[in-house]
Amino acid sequence: MCSEIKFQIIRSIKRQIFGGYSSVLFSICSEESQLIKMKFLILTLCVTAVFADWRPLDSDEMKLVKTSWEKVKHNEVDILYNIFKQNPDIQAKFTQFAGKDLETLKGTTSFATHATRIVSFLSDFILLMENNKNLPGIKVIVNQMGQNHKNRGVTKDQFNEFKNTFFEYMHASGDLQHAWNDAFDNLYYIVFSNLDGHPVA
Incomplete structure (x- = not known):
């Protein structure tokens, strides 16, 4: 009789010990699972946030931008001339042009080359922007x-x-200005991130 009682007591103790261990183990596994889920969620949010400020143009806006750009994209020198004419501080940022007479610069090869580089960049950007x-x-x-x-x-x-x-x-005014604004918002989102020291990955 005493042996039977001892056996029941020992079995009860074992159940409590191992039952508690199982509960603890299950709790640890659950916490690890939740942690993995949280990490995955954070990663997903980070990836989504990369282009949180990128807003694709709709088809009408894209058409306005492309059509208007086609009309002026061959006026490279004239575009850069106007930029420098109204903003001498921008001209001063380029060592090859800083402090030089703009009227004289306008007819030089170096000026035309830089103007073409700017226009080519915008053309590439507009072309790529058509498709996300x-x-x-x-x-x-x-x-x-x-x-x-x-x-x-x-x-x-x-x-x-x-x-x-x-x-x-x-x-640019009205719908045309709105379309170009959206295009420049996308462009400057990435540019300004770089100016802040954080290139868009």
Whole structure:
């Protein structure tokens, strides 16, 4: 009888010990599972946030941007001339042009080459912007441009000066201005991230 009682007591103790251990083990596993889920959620949010400020243009806006750009994209020298004319501080950021007479510069090969570089960049950006699948390519060219201008000490204010002068040159108003604004918002989202020292990954 005593042996039977002892056996029941020992079995009860074992159940409590191992039952408690199982509960603890289950609790640990559950916590690890929750931690993994949280890490995955954070990673997903980070990836989503990369282009949280990127807003694709709708088809009408894209058409307005492309059509208006086609009309002026061959006026490279004239575009850059107007930018420098109205914003001498921007001209001063480029060592090859700083302190030089703009009227004289306008007819030089170096001026034409730089003007073509700017227009070509905008043409590439507009072309890539037509399809969201091109976002990786957009990041590459705009990050590079942003870093180059950061190294020159170009500021956000000067980029906005460029935009305002460009809009004047394009005679942008109404729907056309809205479309170009959306395009520049996307462009400057990446550029300004670079100026802040955080290229868009």
